[in-house]
Amino acid sequence: MTQISGGTALITGGASGIGLLMGRMLLERGAAQLIVWDASTANIEAARAPLDPLGAVVFDQVDVSDTGAVLAAVSQLEAGGTPVDLLINNAGIVVGKPFLGHEHADIDRALAINTGALMHLTRALLPGMVARGQGHVVNIASAAALVSNPNMSVYAASKWAVTGWSDSLRQEMERAGTGVRVTTVLPYYIDTGMFEGVRSRLIPLLQPQDVAHRILRAVERDAVFLHMPAIVRLLPLLRGLLPTRALDFVLNRIFGVASSMDDFRGRTADRNPNATAPKDP
Template sequence: MSTFNQQNILITGGASGIGKIMGRIALEKGARNLVIWDIDQEAMNRTAKEFAHLGQVTTQKVDVSQLDEIKIACLELEKENLQINILINNAGIIVGGNFWQNSHEKIQKTMAINTAALMHLTREILPGMMDRKQGHIVNISSAASLVANPKMSVYAASKWAVTAWSESLRLELEAVGSPVNVTTVTPSYISTGMFEGVKTHWIQPILEPEKTAQRIIRAVEKDKIIIRMPWSVYMTPFLKGLLPIRWFDLVVGKWLKVYKSMDEFRGKKIL
């Protein structure tokens, strides 16, 4: 029996990209109710209609950068007696360009959505999971949380914070003997349109959304602590610890061209 069977799943940014795919897979695996949070009401309506034959879908228009909206949406779920068993913190944005080219508004919005929102939402949902002694939190971070990269400094900062927080949360829960699980996901670029224009080396291929979503769902079923994609991402901490920084810059930055990957980034317009 799947971990998702008869469970209530909440996915932020669940109306498109890997969020939508993970929602579909969860329903296919027997989820009782898929709760989608997104800022695009039309996309949520289409997704709910598309998934109607698979099971119950609840949509809530929530801007996760706004704490008040997070609290109100959670209260609505509570009123409906909809207890979340699996939370997937998936919503995220990226702004490109050198740091000094980003406005204060872009910096603030990136940190609010990519970092603070995960903490605030988890703070709302986690106590119930701990009381019921059952639950799973999935935090979608990024391979950018493991290596510095030019022209994505704000995004990298937001994801470095996510990985550190997510791992610390796991340790805190383990220290008090809580059975609530935490999985930290650090994927490289995914071909969802979010990273349109990026260039990668063969050793770091752009990930396919369907396969990426499937791997994350399997990681939840197996209670994986960390999942990194592609395989080369597992090498990053090892290389950073082994090589002097200038050698690391040479191997990863110049030879593998990681530091050039954002040079032609277009992505989606933010603000």
């Protein structure tokens, strides 16, 4: 069982949304130190007020799509003698539009933040965890990693990649007896600014507070996968049992998956990387 109390946690995208909520909960559970990485200086300044009174918090403005910046920030942590016990790869963006509407820069940026950044940061921190014989890596994937969703092609691709990599990493860590745990999180749409405008017909949007709480409970229990809500667990089974057209009918005509992104707006910063990122509710 992973012990949060007394450990050091690093959360990417940790100054807003569920990242901020998880940071607060980690401090309330007795984490000795919380390291918050976020690309938005505005979000970082806004996060100081709720987090600073709860314990030792270090904020750093890091663009995780910049591998050089990620490695430099990790080197700074190591030089300061700060071991990371819990890594939560939470930062992510959504560019919700048809594939032909994507610019090449959209594709590169989404894959760099949603997929590559997780791998590079984990690769940089993993040797220390293995050397200490303990550690926990949490990778936030998505239910979109289990189903094809129109207007989410690049996002879905990035999360399918995360899911496969994350569980492969888990098996490697377990087979080698490293003591490092890996948890893959696959949530449905979360009711934050990241998915502003999403419509869900039968399944309610997930509430950020509950999502953050359940992720940390999964950490404490060393869960391999966390599906939210539980019905998400059925997607691989349905894909295996139903012909493709029948699965399309169930998902699109009954659950409305195909139209869920029709009115998607998302965060301004996800649509325009040069804009000031708003703080998620």
